[in-house]
Amino acid sequence: MKSSRDRTWSVGEVAERFDLPTNVLRHWESVGLLTPPRDSAGRRRYSRDDIARVAAIQRNKDAGMTLDQIAVLLDSGAPERHAVLQAHLDDLEHRMEQMRISREMTEHAYNCKAHDISGCPAFQRHLADLMAAFD
Incomplete structure (x- = not known):
């Protein structure tokens, strides 16, 4: 039996819970902010870590950060x-x-x-x- 820690969510479920259109999550993925794994059918499956990343992106966007700034925030190795x-x-x-x-x-x-x-x-x-x- 999988633990709740191992649960994953679809792009639609994540978008709905964050009150975002699914294309926003796809865009964040296209610019490298998200990398949710895909299931055997090629569908995105968001883990708890992916959800935390979405939450961090959303919180920082709400605070006025650009996606470029958020990318740097989430990259601990970024020199700048x-x-x-x-x-x-x-x-x-x-x-x-x-x-x-x-x-x-x-x-x-x-x-x-x-x-x-x-x-x-x-x-x-x-x-x-x-x-x-x-x-």
Whole structure:
């Protein structure tokens, strides 16, 4: 009897559980991110390790990484690995700061009593860095 560790899934099952079209998984395979083995009929069979790789790709795509960056992330022997990862960390930090500012701006707009939010001086403080180029 096979253990649950030995179970495999079809491309359709994996796509459905990740809410992805099957062609996305096939594309990831064509660019070298996935290499699921095939059964005797030539059908892809995803192992638990393949599923973990799909999850890593999906999570990092959601975080803004490109497929090229993800390929480097998943290749522990890539010489540029640390440089690519540092660049992504820097990008994440920048985007998180932009999201923080946007959240503060949105919260202010939500609670602001001004009829025209764009004229509110407190609201405009959230835009000061972008408006500085016009001073």
